[in-house]
Amino acid sequence: DSGVTQTPKHLITATGQRVTLRCSPRSGDLSVYWYQQSLDQGLQFLIQYYNGEERAKGNILERFSAQQFPDLHSELNLSSLELGDSALYFCASSTHHHSGPGGYNEQFFGPGTRLTVL
């Protein structure tokens, strides 16, 4: 158990709908990252928050948004869902926002939310 929790484990919805995925980081971790794993694109970084502020954006679609709350949990909102959004969505957490030379910033992953869009 990594200490990162994600809910729900599975989500089945229809095209055009909106869903919210939730993540609670490990105790003491300030950074939360969201990743998407699909068969054709592999594991891709979506977005990072550090202590409530957005710090980095990857290949995140405009239909997707996220936030990190004062208690450090994070939510990923996916709207106007398409069939191609079906994927495994992971949340990860770490202590800092980056490693830096000689620094330590190991990322730990939650169990993921498997989203199926029908």
Added chain:
Amino acid sequence: GIQVEQSPPDLILQEGANSTLRCNFSDSVNNLQWFHQNPWGQLINLFYIPSGTKQNGRLSATTVATERYSLLYISSSQTTDSGVYFCAVEMHSNSGYALNFGKGTSLLVTP
């Protein structure tokens, strides 16, 4: 961004055999991690190893940062080692940092 290449893409071993998985990366890195994704989809941390050598039971890893590669050794493989092994390096992305994953090595260990 930093390119991460893993080899081989697929590997089939008989239980008890040893194997070496390779990860090449295109630039210097501050962070390199190895993960095992089990058949249930969980990503399990194996090593945090930007340089040097570490061992954990039957697994060990070596990163030669100056030559931009990392190796994961699995000895006396067991069927529970099956799954996909990912190498990931920290990349700089739009003022922040995140992990950039290779495509993985899919390992099947047969009894």
